[in-house]
Amino acid sequence: MHNTGANPELIDRLVLANRILYDQGVVDGLGHVSVRHDSQPGVFLLSCNRAPGMVVRDDILSYDYDGNTVCETSERSYLERFIHAEIYRARPDVMSVVHxxxxxxxxxxxxxxxxxxxYHMAGFLGCGCSHFDIRLxxxxxxxxxxxxQLGKSLAESLGNSAVVLxxxxxxxxxxxxLEQAVFRAIYAETNAKLQAQAKNLGEVEYLNDEEAKLASDTNDGQILRSWNFWKMRVGPI
Ligand SMILES: [Zn+2]
Structure with a gap:
């Protein structure tokens, strides 16, 4: 294990999040998920350069907001760790990031x-999603x-949204x-699929702002049920 100083239970949940996102078709060989460190301010936890479906406890490293490792390691880092770093710097309310x-x-x-x-599962989209164009x-x-610098631009585009495309x-x-970020990543993907299908059928009636907020609040109390099911599917870590 790398000496991240993090609670082993948090490391376990982060490993699980990696496996779940792979099992649910959100990430493949690429993509990543991070969580804020439980006791070190300005530090977050992220796997080394490993496919999410293969991540184990030993792969979890700690990083600062400049994207530098805080723990000692000889492992390679993800090229896009700056996504996580700059969002944590810009958004104190954010505890977990999925890319x-x-x-x-x-x-x-x-x-x-x-x-x-x-639909209700994507109520968190009611506050809107943001767009980012790296060319701009x-x-x-x-x-x-x-x-x-690119991470900062992305974080600026994200603004107060839950998702940036x-x-x-x-x-x-x-x-x-961590569980909410994973839940949202899974249902952002599903919502996109359904939204595109519905548009082919005709004019789409979306949840209005109040419906979205009410659904999102209710879902937040139910996330662990889904999480435990997803956890069962991926088996022991
Ligand atoms: Zn990417």
Whole structure:
């Protein structure tokens, strides 16, 4: 184990979050999930450069907001760790961040179409999703958030939203807990799929702001039921 100084129970939950996001089709070989350190301010926990479905306890490292490792390690880091670092710096309310290239949100990012809550599970989208275009921030790039400066631009685009769609790339979802961020990443992907299907059928009636808020509040009390089911599916870590 790396000497992150974090509660072992938090490390276990972060490993589980990695496995769950893979099992639920949100991440594949790429993508990542992080959580704030439980006792060190300005520090967050994130796996080393490993496919999420393969992450084990030994892979979890601690980072500061500049994207530097705080614990001693010889492991490589994710190129896009700056996504997490700059969102934690900008959003004190955020406890966990998921970044993925889940496929159904890509068309929404490419067309700058709003992701809106088509059903109660995505009530958290009622406060709106944001869009980020890396070309506007930095011209032509490889599309990756590979520096603090790019991470800062992304965090600015996220604003107070729960989700930011990234043109030509993917999306980033935040939550006030690890479980909530995972829940939102899973249902942002599902909502995108359903929203695109519904648009083919006709005019879509979305949840209004109040419905979305009420649904989101109720869901927040039910997340652990889903989490425990997802946990059972991935088996021992
Ligand atoms: Zn990415």
């Amino acid at each position: 993925s290239h889940s496929p159904s949100v890509i068309p929404f990012a490419a067309t700058r179409t709003a992701l809106r809550p088509i 921030a930095a011209g032509n790039t490889d599309m990756l958030i590979s520096s603090s 990234m043109r030509g790339h993917g999306s980033t979802t935040v939550g006030t807990s």
